[in-house]
Amino acid sequence: MNDIVFVLFGVLVAAFVGGITNHFAIKMLFHPRKPVVVGGKKLPFTPGLIPKRKQEIGASLGKVVAEYLVTADGLVEVLGKPEFRRRLEGFLERLVTVWSGREETLDQLALRFAAPEQWAGLKERLAAWIRSRTEEGLRGLWEARGLSGLTLSGIVPGWNEGRREELLEWATDTILQSLKDELRSPAGDRLLRELTTRFLDQAGGFLGALAGIFMDEDKVAVKVKTALIRQLDSPGIRRTVAGMLGKKLEQWGEVTLEEWGSRLLGEPPLPWLLRQTASRVPLGEWLDRAGEHKLSELLGPCRERLLAGIPGAAERLLDLLRQYAGAAVAAVDLPQLVEAQVAKFPIERLEEIILSVSGKEFRAITWLGVLLGGLIGLVQSLVTILFR
Numbered sequence: 316m317n318d319i320v321f322v323l324f325g326v327l328v329a330a331f332v333g334g335i336t337n338h339f340a341i342k343m344l345f346h347p348r349k350p351v352v353v354g355g356k357k358l359p360f361t362p363g364l365i366p367k368r369k370q371e372i373g374a375s376l377g378k379v380v381a382e383y384l385v386t387a388d389g390l391v392e393v394l395g396k397p398e399f400r401r402r403l404e405g406f407l408e409r410l411v412t413v414w415s416g417r418e419e420t421l422d423q424l425a426l427r428f429a430a431p432e433q434w435a436g437l438k439e440r441l442a443a444w445i446r447s448r449t450e451e452g453l454r455g456l457w458e459a460r461g462l463s464g465l466t467l468s469g470i471v472p473g474w475n476e477g478r479r480e481e482l483l484e485w486a487t488d489t490i491l492q493s494l495k496d497e498l499r500s501p502a503g504d505r506l507l508r509e510l511t512t513r514f515l516d517q518a519g520g521f522l523g524a525l526a527g528i529f530m531d532e533d534k535v536a537v538k539v540k541t542a543l544i545r546q547l548d549s550p551g552i553r554r555t556v557a558g559m560l561g562k563k564l565e566q567w568g569e570v571t572l573e574e575w576g577s578r579l580l581g582e583p584p585l586p587w588l589l590r591q592t593a594s595r596v597p598l599g600e601w602l603d604r605a606g607e608h609k610l611s612e613l614l615g616p617c618r619e620r621l622l623a624g625i626p627g628a629a630e631r632l633l634d635l636l637r638q639y640a641g642a643a644v645a646a647v648d649l650p651q652l653v654e655a656q657v658a659k660f661p662i663e664r665l666e667e668i669i670l671s672v673s674g675k676e677f678r679a680i681t682w683l684g685v686l687l688g689g690l691i692g693l694v695q696s697l698v699t700i701l702f703r
Contacts, residue, residue, distance in 0.1 A: 325696035333688020373657030377650030387641035415614035422606035
């Protein structure tokens with residue numbers, strides 16, 4: 316009977332020691348959370364393993380995440396999956412559907428995320444940015460493309476002798492026909508009568524007296540008009556006008572766009588163009604008026620076009636993401652980010668997470684310690700009884 320009690324006592328003591336040892340070993344992973352100092356000296360095994368190695372754990376996790384879990388190749392592979400593309404298209408479709416039906420104005424939506432002065436400043440900066448980009452575009456188009464040095468011969472397609480002859484014939488016909496139409500008009504009649512009257516008034520002496528007695532001003536004006544129209548139809552006048560225009564056209568062909576603009580505007584064309592663009596394109600007013608419109612008014616009319624363009628937009632977005640996946644991963648600096656997040660993560664919360672996931676396994680380890688301790692106590696008790 317004493318041997319049985321001795322064996323049971325040995326088994327219980329050894330089982331208790333095994334269980335409590337494993338329990339404290341698990342607890343010492345997290346506790347104590349700070350060093351324990353007694354008599355000016357820090358006790359060994361304090362703080363616990365995880366609090367003590369928290370920084371090293373964060374660095375190791377960051378390295379594992381950056382090198383094996385979140386990599387540029389892995390991101391590119393995920394972005395290339397049809398399922399991911401379908402999810403992206405679905406997200407964009409929901410986005411367009413929801414936002415194109417909202418009754419909020421653009422200003423109301425913006426004021427949910429920013430103060431009034433911030434929104435006003437943002438619109439001013441946006442208008443200034445658009446204006447500066449527009450000026451840069453115009454300046455680049457004018458200077459980089461060499462528009463200031465272009466001539467009429469360089470602008471008009473196929474500028475050659477044959478082309479100039481066509482233009483010359485057209486210009487001659489237009490000028491002569493315009494003169495004849497003007498002479499036949501009431502304004503032309505008045506002009507000829509005024510010229511005839513002035514001529515007769517200015518004619519002095521005997522000729523002037525005879526003209527005043529025997530000449531009718533209206534008849535003279537009609538005869539002059541008939542003679543002028545006949546002369547305008549004559550080959551000689553046509554050759555004279557064509558020759559004059561030909562010389563001018565040949566000269567104009569070598570005049571640059573810069574010179575044409577300066578003659579017409581009284582200043583260099585580029586500053587005038589920039590000033591006119593700034594004054595005639597009130598970006599600030601346009602942005603203010605756009606802010607007063609509802610999102611349904613801005614996006615509703617083009618909703619179907621936006622939905623139809625989603626597949627193409629998703630493809631371009633995915634191409635852009637795949638192109639810059641490596642640069643994005645490098646810019647994020649995952650090792651440092653993970654290490655910083657682990658350093659800020661509370662040990663208490665980390666313990667809760669680990670215990671919630673591995674609590675059963677930890678309890679199994681504790682009971683395994685009890686079992687092993689009990690077996691060791693049983694063997695030790697039996698050996699003691701056999702050899703005493």
